[in-house]
Amino acid sequence: MSIRVPPAYSYIYGSEYQDVNGIFPGKHDHNVPCAVCYTSTKSVKxxxxxxxxxxxxWTREYKGYLMADKYNHARNAVYECVDEAPESIAGSHTNVNGALFYFIRTTCIGLPCPPYVVDRVITCVVCTK
Incomplete structure:
Protein backbone atom coordinates (compact mmCIF):
# COMPACT_ATOMS: atom_id res chain seq x y z
CA MET A 1 0.00 0.00 0.00
CA SER A 2 1.43 3.38 -0.95
CA ILE A 3 0.66 6.66 0.73
CA ARG A 4 -0.63 9.30 -1.59
CA VAL A 5 0.84 12.71 -0.75
CA PRO A 6 -1.10 15.68 -2.10
CA PRO A 7 0.90 18.11 -4.20
CA ALA A 8 2.27 21.18 -2.45
CA TYR A 9 0.74 24.46 -3.55
CA SER A 10 1.65 28.10 -3.23
CA TYR A 11 -1.01 30.75 -3.52
CA ILE A 12 -1.02 34.36 -4.57
CA TYR A 13 -3.23 36.75 -2.63
CA GLY A 14 -4.61 40.16 -3.33
CA SER A 15 -3.14 42.91 -1.14
CA GLU A 16 -5.18 45.29 1.02
CA TYR A 17 -4.40 48.56 2.73
CA GLN A 18 -4.74 48.11 6.52
CA ASP A 19 -4.97 50.52 9.46
CA VAL A 20 -4.59 53.59 7.27
CA ASN A 21 -4.93 55.89 10.31
CA GLY A 22 -6.28 58.87 8.39
CA ILE A 23 -3.23 58.99 6.11
CA PHE A 24 -5.06 57.23 3.27
CA PRO A 25 -8.70 58.21 3.95
CA GLY A 26 -11.25 55.68 2.71
CA LYS A 27 -8.64 53.11 1.67
CA HIS A 28 -8.86 50.62 4.60
CA ASP A 29 -9.45 47.08 3.22
CA HIS A 30 -9.29 48.32 -0.39
CA ASN A 31 -7.15 46.18 -2.70
CA VAL A 32 -3.78 47.56 -3.80
CA PRO A 33 -3.30 47.51 -7.59
CA CYS A 34 -0.07 46.21 -9.07
CA ALA A 35 2.22 48.91 -10.41
CA VAL A 36 5.51 49.16 -12.23
CA CYS A 37 7.81 52.16 -12.18
CA TYR A 38 9.07 52.41 -15.76
CA THR A 39 10.89 55.09 -17.64
CA SER A 40 12.40 54.59 -21.08
CA THR A 41 15.06 57.28 -20.66
CA LYS A 42 16.58 56.25 -17.32
CA SER A 43 18.35 53.06 -16.34
CA VAL A 44 18.48 53.12 -12.54
CA LYS A 45 15.67 53.22 -9.97
CA TRP A 58 18.44 62.21 -9.52
CA THR A 59 14.78 62.71 -10.53
CA ARG A 60 11.97 62.16 -8.05
CA GLU A 61 9.29 59.92 -9.56
CA TYR A 62 7.08 59.94 -6.47
CA LYS A 63 7.15 60.11 -2.68
CA GLY A 64 5.01 58.29 -0.19
CA TYR A 65 5.07 55.90 2.74
CA LEU A 66 6.96 52.69 3.44
CA MET A 67 4.55 49.76 3.79
CA ALA A 68 4.77 45.98 4.23
CA ASP A 69 3.07 43.08 5.95
CA LYS A 70 2.83 43.40 9.73
CA TYR A 71 6.05 42.50 11.56
CA ASN A 72 4.63 39.25 12.95
CA HIS A 73 3.20 37.96 9.65
CA ALA A 74 4.95 34.96 8.15
CA ARG A 75 5.34 36.66 4.74
CA ASN A 76 6.91 39.85 6.12
CA ALA A 77 9.66 40.19 3.53
CA VAL A 78 9.25 43.13 1.15
CA TYR A 79 9.02 46.82 1.89
CA GLU A 80 7.22 48.88 -0.74
CA CYS A 81 7.14 52.64 -1.22
CA VAL A 82 3.45 53.44 -1.73
CA ASP A 83 2.61 56.76 -3.40
CA GLU A 84 1.24 59.43 -1.06
CA ALA A 85 -1.89 59.51 -3.27
CA PRO A 86 -2.59 55.75 -3.40
CA GLU A 87 -4.85 54.12 -5.90
CA SER A 88 -7.09 51.16 -5.18
CA ILE A 89 -9.11 48.73 -7.23
CA ALA A 90 -12.67 50.02 -7.65
CA GLY A 91 -15.25 48.03 -5.68
CA SER A 92 -12.59 46.16 -3.71
CA HIS A 93 -13.41 47.27 -0.18
CA THR A 94 -14.25 43.79 1.16
CA ASN A 95 -12.04 42.58 4.01
CA VAL A 96 -10.59 39.27 2.81
CA ASN A 97 -7.22 39.58 4.63
CA GLY A 98 -4.95 38.40 1.85
CA ALA A 99 -1.57 40.12 1.93
CA LEU A 100 -1.93 43.20 4.12
CA PHE A 101 -0.10 46.51 3.68
CA TYR A 102 0.64 48.27 6.98
CA PHE A 103 2.53 51.51 7.50
CA ILE A 104 6.05 50.89 8.74
CA ARG A 105 6.78 52.76 11.96
CA THR A 106 10.07 53.69 13.57
CA THR A 107 11.65 52.21 16.63
CA CYS A 108 14.86 53.16 18.40
CA ILE A 109 15.98 49.53 18.47
CA GLY A 110 18.87 49.56 16.01
CA LEU A 111 17.97 53.02 14.64
CA PRO A 112 19.54 56.23 15.94
CA CYS A 113 17.04 58.43 17.79
CA PRO A 114 17.36 61.27 16.87
CA PRO A 115 17.11 61.73 13.92
CA TYR A 116 14.38 59.05 14.06
CA VAL A 117 11.39 59.57 16.37
CA VAL A 118 9.71 56.59 18.02
CA ASP A 119 6.44 55.35 16.50
CA ARG A 120 6.25 57.60 13.44
CA VAL A 121 5.33 56.32 9.99
CA ILE A 122 8.30 56.21 7.65
CA THR A 123 8.21 58.19 4.42
CA CYS A 124 10.02 57.13 1.26
CA VAL A 125 10.93 58.42 -2.16
CA VAL A 126 11.50 56.70 -5.51
CA CYS A 127 14.22 58.27 -7.63
CA THR A 128 15.55 57.57 -11.13
CA LYS A 129 18.71 58.45 -12.98
Missing part, protein backbone atom coordinates in the same frame (compact mmCIF):
# COMPACT_ATOMS: atom_id res chain seq x y z
CA UNK A 46 16.33 53.83 -6.27
CA UNK A 47 13.91 53.69 -3.33
CA UNK A 48 15.11 55.60 -0.26
CA UNK A 49 13.33 55.01 3.06
CA UNK A 50 12.86 57.91 5.51
CA UNK A 51 13.32 60.57 2.80
CA UNK A 52 11.02 62.63 0.58
CA UNK A 53 13.65 64.08 -1.76
CA UNK A 54 16.26 62.58 -4.06
CA UNK A 55 20.00 63.16 -4.17
CA UNK A 56 21.12 65.90 -6.55
CA UNK A 57 21.25 64.75 -10.19
Missing amino acids: LMIPAKISCPSS
Whole structure:
Protein backbone atom coordinates (compact mmCIF):
# COMPACT_ATOMS: atom_id res chain seq x y z
CA MET A 1 0.00 0.00 0.00
CA SER A 2 1.43 3.38 -0.95
CA ILE A 3 0.66 6.66 0.73
CA ARG A 4 -0.63 9.30 -1.59
CA VAL A 5 0.84 12.71 -0.75
CA PRO A 6 -1.10 15.68 -2.10
CA PRO A 7 0.90 18.11 -4.20
CA ALA A 8 2.27 21.18 -2.45
CA TYR A 9 0.74 24.46 -3.55
CA SER A 10 1.65 28.10 -3.23
CA TYR A 11 -1.01 30.75 -3.52
CA ILE A 12 -1.02 34.36 -4.57
CA TYR A 13 -3.23 36.75 -2.63
CA GLY A 14 -4.61 40.16 -3.33
CA SER A 15 -3.14 42.91 -1.14
CA GLU A 16 -5.18 45.29 1.02
CA TYR A 17 -4.40 48.56 2.73
CA GLN A 18 -4.74 48.11 6.52
CA ASP A 19 -4.97 50.52 9.46
CA VAL A 20 -4.59 53.59 7.27
CA ASN A 21 -4.93 55.89 10.31
CA GLY A 22 -6.28 58.87 8.39
CA ILE A 23 -3.23 58.99 6.11
CA PHE A 24 -5.06 57.23 3.27
CA PRO A 25 -8.70 58.21 3.95
CA GLY A 26 -11.25 55.68 2.71
CA LYS A 27 -8.64 53.11 1.67
CA HIS A 28 -8.86 50.62 4.60
CA ASP A 29 -9.45 47.08 3.22
CA HIS A 30 -9.29 48.32 -0.39
CA ASN A 31 -7.15 46.18 -2.70
CA VAL A 32 -3.78 47.56 -3.80
CA PRO A 33 -3.30 47.51 -7.59
CA CYS A 34 -0.07 46.21 -9.07
CA ALA A 35 2.22 48.91 -10.41
CA VAL A 36 5.51 49.16 -12.23
CA CYS A 37 7.81 52.16 -12.18
CA TYR A 38 9.07 52.41 -15.76
CA THR A 39 10.89 55.09 -17.64
CA SER A 40 12.40 54.59 -21.08
CA THR A 41 15.06 57.28 -20.66
CA LYS A 42 16.58 56.25 -17.32
CA SER A 43 18.35 53.06 -16.34
CA VAL A 44 18.48 53.12 -12.54
CA LYS A 45 15.67 53.22 -9.97
CA LEU A 46 16.33 53.83 -6.27
CA MET A 47 13.91 53.69 -3.33
CA ILE A 48 15.11 55.60 -0.26
CA PRO A 49 13.33 55.01 3.06
CA ALA A 50 12.86 57.91 5.51
CA LYS A 51 13.32 60.57 2.80
CA ILE A 52 11.02 62.63 0.58
CA SER A 53 13.65 64.08 -1.76
CA CYS A 54 16.26 62.58 -4.06
CA PRO A 55 20.00 63.16 -4.17
CA SER A 56 21.12 65.90 -6.55
CA SER A 57 21.25 64.75 -10.19
CA TRP A 58 18.44 62.21 -9.52
CA THR A 59 14.78 62.71 -10.53
CA ARG A 60 11.97 62.16 -8.05
CA GLU A 61 9.29 59.92 -9.56
CA TYR A 62 7.08 59.94 -6.47
CA LYS A 63 7.15 60.11 -2.68
CA GLY A 64 5.01 58.29 -0.19
CA TYR A 65 5.07 55.90 2.74
CA LEU A 66 6.96 52.69 3.44
CA MET A 67 4.55 49.76 3.79
CA ALA A 68 4.77 45.98 4.23
CA ASP A 69 3.07 43.08 5.95
CA LYS A 70 2.83 43.40 9.73
CA TYR A 71 6.05 42.50 11.56
CA ASN A 72 4.63 39.25 12.95
CA HIS A 73 3.20 37.96 9.65
CA ALA A 74 4.95 34.96 8.15
CA ARG A 75 5.34 36.66 4.74
CA ASN A 76 6.91 39.85 6.12
CA ALA A 77 9.66 40.19 3.53
CA VAL A 78 9.25 43.13 1.15
CA TYR A 79 9.02 46.82 1.89
CA GLU A 80 7.22 48.88 -0.74
CA CYS A 81 7.14 52.64 -1.22
CA VAL A 82 3.45 53.44 -1.73
CA ASP A 83 2.61 56.76 -3.40
CA GLU A 84 1.24 59.43 -1.06
CA ALA A 85 -1.89 59.51 -3.27
CA PRO A 86 -2.59 55.75 -3.40
CA GLU A 87 -4.85 54.12 -5.90
CA SER A 88 -7.09 51.16 -5.18
CA ILE A 89 -9.11 48.73 -7.23
CA ALA A 90 -12.67 50.02 -7.65
CA GLY A 91 -15.25 48.03 -5.68
CA SER A 92 -12.59 46.16 -3.71
CA HIS A 93 -13.41 47.27 -0.18
CA THR A 94 -14.25 43.79 1.16
CA ASN A 95 -12.04 42.58 4.01
CA VAL A 96 -10.59 39.27 2.81
CA ASN A 97 -7.22 39.58 4.63
CA GLY A 98 -4.95 38.40 1.85
CA ALA A 99 -1.57 40.12 1.93
CA LEU A 100 -1.93 43.20 4.12
CA PHE A 101 -0.10 46.51 3.68
CA TYR A 102 0.64 48.27 6.98
CA PHE A 103 2.53 51.51 7.50
CA ILE A 104 6.05 50.89 8.74
CA ARG A 105 6.78 52.76 11.96
CA THR A 106 10.07 53.69 13.57
CA THR A 107 11.65 52.21 16.63
CA CYS A 108 14.86 53.16 18.40
CA ILE A 109 15.98 49.53 18.47
CA GLY A 110 18.87 49.56 16.01
CA LEU A 111 17.97 53.02 14.64
CA PRO A 112 19.54 56.23 15.94
CA CYS A 113 17.04 58.43 17.79
CA PRO A 114 17.36 61.27 16.87
CA PRO A 115 17.11 61.73 13.92
CA TYR A 116 14.38 59.05 14.06
CA VAL A 117 11.39 59.57 16.37
CA VAL A 118 9.71 56.59 18.02
CA ASP A 119 6.44 55.35 16.50
CA ARG A 120 6.25 57.60 13.44
CA VAL A 121 5.33 56.32 9.99
CA ILE A 122 8.30 56.21 7.65
CA THR A 123 8.21 58.19 4.42
CA CYS A 124 10.02 57.13 1.26
CA VAL A 125 10.93 58.42 -2.16
CA VAL A 126 11.50 56.70 -5.51
CA CYS A 127 14.22 58.27 -7.63
CA THR A 128 15.55 57.57 -11.13
CA LYS A 129 18.71 58.45 -12.98
